[in-house]
Amino acid sequence: MTRPTLFYNARIILKDTITEGGVLVESGKIKAVIPTNELSSLDKYEDYTLIDVNQQYLSPGFIDIHIHGGGGYDFMDGTEEAFIQIAKTHAGFGTTSLVPTTLTTMTERLEETLRSYESVKKYAHDGADLLGIHLEGPYFAMSQRGAQDPRYIRNPDPDEYKTLIANYKSIVRWSAAPELEGALAFGQYLVANDIIAAIAHTDAIYEDVEKANRAGYNLMTHFYSAMSGVTRRDAFRYAGVVEAGYLIDDFDVELIADGVHLPDPLLKLIYKIKGPEKMVLITDAMRAAGTSDTTSILGSYDDGMEVLVEDGVAKLKDRTAFAGSVSTTDRLVRTMLKLGNIPLVEIIRMITLNPARVMKVEADKGSIAIGKDADIVIFDDRIQIQYTMVKGNVVYERRSEINF
Incomplete structure (x- = not known):
């Protein structure tokens, strides 16, 4: 069973805005979008895989x-x-x-x-x-x-x-x-x-x-x-x-x-x-x-x-x-x-x-929202891709750019 993942310290691209905070992924789905003020302590996430996005963009795939x-x-x-x-x-x-x-x-x-x-x-x-x-x-x-x-x-x-x-x-x-x-x-x-x-x-x-x-x-x-x-x-x-x-x-x-x-x-x-x-x-x-x-x-x-x-x-x-x-x-x-x-x-x-x-798949894909597939991309200000996740599975990563 894959451990749940918490992405934090991210600039999250939502449907109509960009906000700072974290995204919780569990069982291939987005479980929560968490504001920065609720992530002051990561102690309660010790059973999670923690990924510091380093103020890069976290986007829907x-x-x-x-x-x-x-x-x-x-x-x-x-x-x-x-x-x-x-x-x-x-x-x-x-x-x-x-x-x-x-x-x-x-x-x-x-x-x-x-x-x-x-x-x-x-x-x-x-x-x-x-x-x-x-x-x-x-x-x-x-x-x-x-x-x-x-x-x-x-x-x-x-x-x-x-x-x-x-x-x-x-x-x-x-x-x-x-x-x-x-x-x-x-x-x-x-x-x-x-x-x-x-x-x-x-x-x-x-x-x-x-x-x-x-x-x-x-x-x-x-x-x-x-x-x-x-x-x-x-x-x-x-x-x-x-x-x-x-x-x-x-x-x-x-x-x-x-x-x-x-x-x-x-x-x-x-x-x-x-x-x-x-x-x-x-x-x-x-x-x-x-x-x-x-x-x-x-x-x-x-x-x-x-x-x-x-x-x-x-x-x-x-x-x-x-x-x-x-x-x-x-x-x-x-x-x-x-x-x-x-x-x-x-x-x-x-x-x-x-x-x-x-394509009539907006119920599952296309935005960072609770319940949707954990299709996630992390990129920097130059739109250089650092990390790609598909349904909760990591399919591409540049480890030199992201702290684990």
Whole structure:
């Protein structure tokens, strides 16, 4: 039986404020948040593991709801080892929960990845918690494919998606282009099966997005990336998906806040219009994240695409498009802090409580609150991760920075 743990001398990031004090963890859950004045004496905690946080930040664990890989592995490798190593790699950068994400591919390859996920979920591993699978594609607009493989892009196929959903309960989210034939019925089917319907890789106009929202789509996948803005058709201007994301309050928007995919002015604009409650920070990381590789493979080794890693991002070899990020969640927080005038507590909300709400796990994750999972990250003023705990289990620590 693991001894209960008391973190003390911490700057605790709560839902709406930052306070000083301690956090008590027992049986994998947060048992108490204790003000500093009640921790003047630690004598009564002699049976606890005591951790002096040294006035560093104690935060809810970061939740990444859109991630493809890291540490030299991609979920499309379709192996248990890939899932375990990616989860372990990103835990070292503050991620305590993640949603493994696929790429556009053949149905057989999707099933291979889904089977590996469901196998890994049956036993414990030393890394971030896995919250279910996000299928990114293959129902996309060819004109907005980005780094998605054009060989496999297609319209929604009811026989295909109904079979996958029936056979794999691990599917929790699916991204598609809403203007495609059959996409509205697809969205309705997702929602009926308690699966999040998201908009991605799309050339839709505002009116298409309105219809999609009524059909159940309520999330924008990597906002701005691979989606339409204002366009002209027969001399008339039409608002696009980006404008719809701003105007329709129901939509949450994902942001690849690596400082490359979205420049500072766009991040500031999104913050000004959507506000911190509707923004979700994601890495969209591919296998080179957490490595020093300068070349890599997007997707599986046997069927993926060669990419370059430069300027802090992955690119197609011809440099015509980004091919996913090499970011980690700590980098997202640092990027948002550099903007200035955004309180740290709001930035942390974008990578903890907001994604927990979107993924419908806010009852257990996303904030430092009594009864929730003990998913905890400790970091310094530079957002350098010192310690990561997942459900009460220590999965990463830098002993030189924390007193035991």
